[in-house]
Amino acid sequence: MMAKLLKNREVLLVVAIVILLVAITLRFPGFIAPANLARVYNDTSILIILALGQMAVILTRCIDLSMAANLALCGMVAAMINAAFPGVPIPLLVLGVAALGAALGSINGLLVWKLDIPPIVVTLGTLTIFRGTIFLLSNGAWINAHQMSDAFKALPRASVIGLPMLTWLSVAAVGAIYIVMTRTPVGRAFYAVGGNPHAAVYTGIDVGRTRFLAYCLSGALAGLSGYLWVSRYAVAYVDIAAGFELDIIAACVIGGISIAGGIGSVGGAVLGGLFLGVIKNALPVINISPFAQLAISGTVIIVAVAVNARSEKRKGRVILKKAEAI
Amino acid sequence: MAQAQLSPRLIPDRLRSRSSRLLKSWESLLLVVAIMIFAINSFASPYFLDPWNLSDATFNFTEKAMIAFAMALVIIAGEIDLSVAAIIALSSTMMGLGMSLGFDTPMLVIIGLGTGLLCGAVNGLLITGLGLPSIVVTIGTMSLFRGLSFIILGDQAYTGYPASFAYFGQGYVWWVFSFEFALFVLFAIVYSVLLHKTNFGRAVYAIGNNQTAAMFSGVRVGRVKFILFLLTGLMAGIASICLTSRLGSTRPSIALGVELEVVTMVVLGGVSILGGSGTIPGVVLAAFIMGMVTFGFGLLNVPGIVMSIFIGALLISVIAMPILWSRTRRRGAH
Numbered sequence: 001m002m003a004k005l006l007k008n009r010e011v012l013l014v015v016a017i018v019i020l021l022v023a024i025t026l027r028f029p030g031f032i033a034p035a036n037l038a039r040v041y042n043d044t045s046i047l048i049i050l051a052l053g054q055m056a057v058i059l060t061r062c063i064d065l066s067m068a069a070n071l072a073l074c075g076m077v078a079a080m081i082n083a084a085f086p087g088v089p090i091p092l093l094v095l096g097v098a099a100l101g102a103a104l105g106s107i108n109g110l111l112v113w114k115l116d117i118p119p120i121v122v123t124l125g126t127l128t129i130f131r132g133t134i135f136l137l138s139n140g141a142w143i144n145a146h147q148m149s150d151a152f153k154a155l156p157r158a159s160v161i162g163l164p165m166l167t168w169l170s171v172a173a174v175g176a177i178y179i180v181m182t183r184t185p186v187g188r189a190f191y192a193v194g195g196n197p198h199a200a201v202y203t204g205i206d207v208g209r210t211r212f213l214a215y216c217l218s219g220a221l222a223g224l225s226g227y228l229w230v231s232r233y234a235v236a237y238v239d240i241a242a243g244f245e246l247d248i249i250a251a252c253v254i255g256g257i258s259i260a261g262g263i264g265s266v267g268g269a270v271l272g273g274l275f276l277g278v279i280k281n282a283l284p285v286i287n288i289s290p291f292a293q294l295a296i297s298g299t300v301i302i303v304a305v306a307v308n309a310r311s312e313k314r315k316g317r318v319i320l321k322k323a324e325a326i
Numbered sequence: 327m328a329q330a331q332l333s334p335r336l337i338p339d340r341l342r343s344r345s346s347r348l349l350k351s352w353e354s355l356l357l358v359v360a361i362m363i364f365a366i367n368s369f370a371s372p373y374f375l376d377p378w379n380l381s382d383a384t385f386n387f388t389e390k391a392m393i394a395f396a397m398a399l400v401i402i403a404g405e406i407d408l409s410v411a412a413i414i415a416l417s418s419t420m421m422g423l424g425m426s427l428g429f430d431t432p433m434l435v436i437i438g439l440g441t442g443l444l445c446g447a448v449n450g451l452l453i454t455g456l457g458l459p460s461i462v463v464t465i466g467t468m469s470l471f472r473g474l475s476f477i478i479l480g481d482q483a484y485t486g487y488p489a490s491f492a493y494f495g496q497g498y499v500w501w502v503f504s505f506e507f508a509l510f511v512l513f514a515i516v517y518s519v520l521l522h523k524t525n526f527g528r529a530v531y532a533i534g535n536n537q538t539a540a541m542f543s544g545v546r547v548g549r550v551k552f553i554l555f556l557l558t559g560l561m562a563g564i565a566s567i568c569l570t571s572r573l574g575s576t577r578p579s580i581a582l583g584v585e586l587e588v589v590t591m592v593v594l595g596g597v598s599i600l601g602g603s604g605t606i607p608g609v610v611l612a613a614f615i616m617g618m619v620t621f622g623f624g625l626l627n628v629p630g631i632v633m634s635i636f637i638g639a640l641l642i643s644v645i646a647m648p649i650l651w652s653r654t655r656r657r658g659a660h
Contacts, residue, residue, distance in 0.1 A: 063461075115646045118599045120406075124586055125642040132635030140629070238631065243582075246465055259459050291480055291578075295473025301466035302452060309458050 009256040012307070013271040020278055027286045038163060044277025045170035046225045046232075050244075051251040051269040052177045053218030058252055059190040060211045061197065061261030062119035066108060067222045068244035069130035074101045074226030076134045078152075079143040079236035086149040094155075098223040104130065105219015109212035119211075127245070134238045145234035156232045166228060173221065178266045180217075190214055194261030250297060251276055254304040275300070352596040352648070356611040359644075363615060367622035374625055381502040385572065386624075387591075387617030388506040389565040390584060391609070394591040395517040396561040398609045400554045401592055402521070404534040404601030405460040407555060409449060410562040411584035412471035417441040417566035419475040422484030422576035431490045438567040439560065445471055446559015450552035460555075468585070475578040484576040495572025506568050510613075513561075518606040526550070534601030590641050591616055615640075 025032045050067055057064045078097045081088060104126070111122045145153065156166035181187035189210045192200040197207050230236045255272025257264030276297060283293055367374045374380070393410050400407050420441045421434045429437070445467070452463045497505040521527040529550050532540035541547050570576055589599075595612035597604025616637060623633045 111642065111646070115649050117642065117645050117649065121593055121599050121645055122642060124590060124593075125638040127586070128590075128634035128638035128641075132631050132633075132638070135629065135631040136635070140631075246469070249462075249465060250469075253462050253465075259462050289477065289480070291476040292473065294469045294476055298466050298469030298471075298473050301469065302463060305458050305462045305466060306452075306456055309456065 009308075010265065010267045010271060013255065013268065013275060017271065017275055017278060020275070020282070024278075024282045024286055031282065031285055038167065040277055040281045041170075041274070042164050042167045043281055044273050045166045046228055047247060047251055047277060048170050048270050048273040049173045049221050049225050049228075050248045051255065051273045052173060052266065053221035054248045054252050055255075055257050055264055055266070055269040056177070056181075056190055056214040057119075057211075057218045058249075058257050058259060059194045059261060059264055060207075060214045061194045062112060062211055062214065063123065063249070063259075064105075064108065064215065064218045065120065065123040065245050066104075066127040066130055067218060067248055068241040069127045069134075070101055070104045070219055070222035071226040071229060071244070072238070072240040072242075073104065073130045073134050073137075074098075074223040075230035075240055076138055076143070076226075076236045076238075078227045079148060079230045080137065082149055082152045083143055083147040086152075090151050090155055093152075094224065094227050097227045098220045101223015101226060102216045102220035105215040105217070105222065106212065108219070109215030112215065113208035113212045131238065138236075138238065140238060143230075143236040148231070148234060153231050153234050156228050166232065169224075169228065173224075174266060174270055177217075181266055186210070186213060191262055194263075196262070247276065247297075250301045253301060253308070256304075256308055258308065272304075353605070353608050353611060355644075355647070356594075356596070356608060356615065360611055360615045360618065363618045363622065367618060367625070370622060371625040374622070377502050379625075381498075381504060381507070383617060383621035384504060384507045384510070386620040387613040388504070388510040389568050389572075390588050390591060390616075391510055391613035392513050392565050392568075393558065393561045393584075393588050394595070394609050394613060395513050395606060396554070396557040397588050398592045398595065398597050398604055398606060399517070399521060399527075399530050400460075400558055401589075401597050401599060402534045402601060402604050403530045403551060403554055404537065405453065405551060405554070406464065406589070406599075407449060407460065407558045408464040408585045408589075409445065409468040409471055410558055410565075410588055411581045412468040412475075413442055413445040413559055413562035414566040414569060414581040414584065415475040415578060416445060416471040417563045418570040418576040418580050419478050419484075419578065421487075421567070421570055423478060425484060425487055431488050434487070434491060435494075435567055438570070439563045442559045442561070442563020442566065443556060444559070445562070446556040447552075449559065450555035453555060454548040454552045472578070479576070479578045485574060487571065487574055491571050492574065493571070495568045495570070495574075506572075509564070509568070514606065514610050521606055526553075530554070531602060534603070587616070587637075590637060594641055594644055 021032055030036060050071070054064055054067060074097045077100060078093055081093060081096075108119075108122050108126055111117050111126075112119050156164060156169075158165040160168055181190065189200070189205045192203065192205055193207050193210045200207055200210075229240060251272040252264070252269055253259065253272070254275050255264065255268035255270070257268055257272075279296060279300065280293060283290055283296070288296075397407060397410065417438045421438045424434050424437045449460075449464060449467055452458055452467070453460045494505060499505050499508045521530065529540065529545045532543070532545050533547055533550060537547055566581075569581060573580070591612050592604070592609055593599055594615065595604065595609035597609065619636060619640070620630075620633055623636070624630075
């Protein structure tokens with residue numbers, strides 16, 4: 001029953017994306033060319049990676065408003081290390097930055113776990129703290145392309161089997177998180193904690209620890225994205241990805257991940273991100289002013305929430321009917 | 327121990343008793359913090375105690391605090407409105423549009439208030455009419471309202487408001503007290519009375535504590551919530567008039583990020599983000615604290631973004647303090 005509903009929601013999203021693509025193609029046939037679609041996916045890769053982390057957090061009935069700030073801080077640290085010590089191997093740097101992101105995420109997790117502070121307050125606080133820390137580290141200065149080593153800038157663009165490394169990294173992240181969510185106890189625990197925390201406690205799941213792990217995961221993915229963002233755009237400054245936390249949450253919401261916790265899937269998060277990505281990439285192509293982008297994505301979010309709420313309500317009614325029948 | 331790991335959202339009783347116990351000491355705690363910051367400020371800079379400086383310092387919080395009063399009610403009722411900054415932007419844009427069509431000050435004020443109310447009504451309808459979660463709806467309308475400002479304005483700005491319009495953000499009523507500060511005091515009183523002395527206020531608490539119970543005891547939950555979102559819209563409209571008048575210009579990026587500062591102010595003021603508890607005097611104190619911190623750091627030439635570290639840390643530590651405190655006391659009792 002659940003699985004069927006979830007599947008339907010994803011099918012719905014796929015249909016929506018296809019309709020969107022067809023509509024765009026009517027105005028601009030080149031958009032649907034495989035090479036262009038690959039470019040659209042590549043553009044959306046970072047959003048997808050972040051949406052996966054946010055999904056884990058939202059599943060446990062929490063929220064992470066600090067993801068974009070975490071990304072910016074990790075990106076700045078990566079750029080500064082690279083500028084100061086160009087000799088540090090890039091894979092090591094990427095791992096280090098992901099670990100830093102996880103550490104920052106664990107601060108959120110610990111505050112939520114050990115001090116019982118509501119997640120929205122914690123991440124609101126760490127959001128401003130992380131942003132301020134970037135300024136303290138960099139003194140407000142930008143790190144520009146010429147200060148970064150070539151290897152640092154090359155990684156996301158490096159072509160592997162015809163597609164950029166950035167695309168492959170996001171595919172790998174999707175695969176890894178899919179396995180974590182569906183095949184490991186931790187993934188099950190995320191769903192259990194969000195679905196019914198009381199029941200989760202009685203089945204032996206440590207609710208606080210599970211939330212802590214979700215924040216570590218979202219932090220690690222934010223850290224990884226920090227490197228990807230900075231190296232892709234070849235610039236690091238205080239305000240990178242400002243306001244992006246809302247895009248990430250929007251991707252999750254469009255993807256059918258319930259803000260009340262417990263409901264959602266990796267496929268939904270990916271499709272939600274892709275939906276936003278297609279819109280973002282299509283606007284200039286079909287001659288809609290980029291200024292309209294915010295208004296359009298806002299409308300899309302509201303429609304998506306309305307659709308999600310509808311399907312959840314229907315489920316409630318069905319249960320009641322069954323109860324009446326008995 | 328397993329109990330303690332559950333989110334407080336699930337056990338509102340525990341949280342409520344904890345916060346009501348601390349309610350009185352919460353405001354005194356804030357008062358102590360406010361006095362401390364005042365003292366530190368006056369030692370840190372010789373320019374602080376100048377009455378004109380202090381009066382200017384009120385601009386750091388008056389606009390946000392006006393919204394924070396309405397936001398406090400929304401949060402006490404267990405909802406949230408993240409679209410307030412976008413409403414400021416849209417109201418300001420519409421006023422700019424009105425100005426470019428040649429309207430004078432009274433009409434501009436009506437446009438500003440009307441836009442705010444209309445945006446609030448859109449939020450209210452979506453949330454109560456369709457039964458959607460307010461956090462997601464207002465994230466959506468936040469993009470929508472801000473996006474509309476971008477569509478109308480593009481990358482330009484409106485400047486050249488009529489001279490009489492400047493009064494709202496730059497005028498003084500008594501000696502050094504600005505018009506905005508007078509508005510702030512007025513709204514502090516109005517919202518205190520509304521929340522603490524009227525049936526409407528009781529209904530707000532009732533909804534925040536247990537929406538179903540409130541519904542069965544005759545509270546019109548939907549209507550109350552709709553009015554609350556109208557109020558945040560209206561207050562955002564008023565703040566927009568003040569801010570636009572003070573800056574004398576409208577850009578689509580006006581008031582960016584203000585929603586988080588408003589929520590911070592409300593939560594710092596002792597309003598539980600989970601709903602059901604909080605007071606307006608607490609929010610007033612939190613507004614003073616945040617305003618003075620900003621002002622003090624400004625006098626010391628600390629960049630705005632570094633202040634945000636302090637505000638963030640203040641938010642987390644002030645919220646954590648009573649939790650840690652009650653925990654050590656509970657341990658002591660056993």
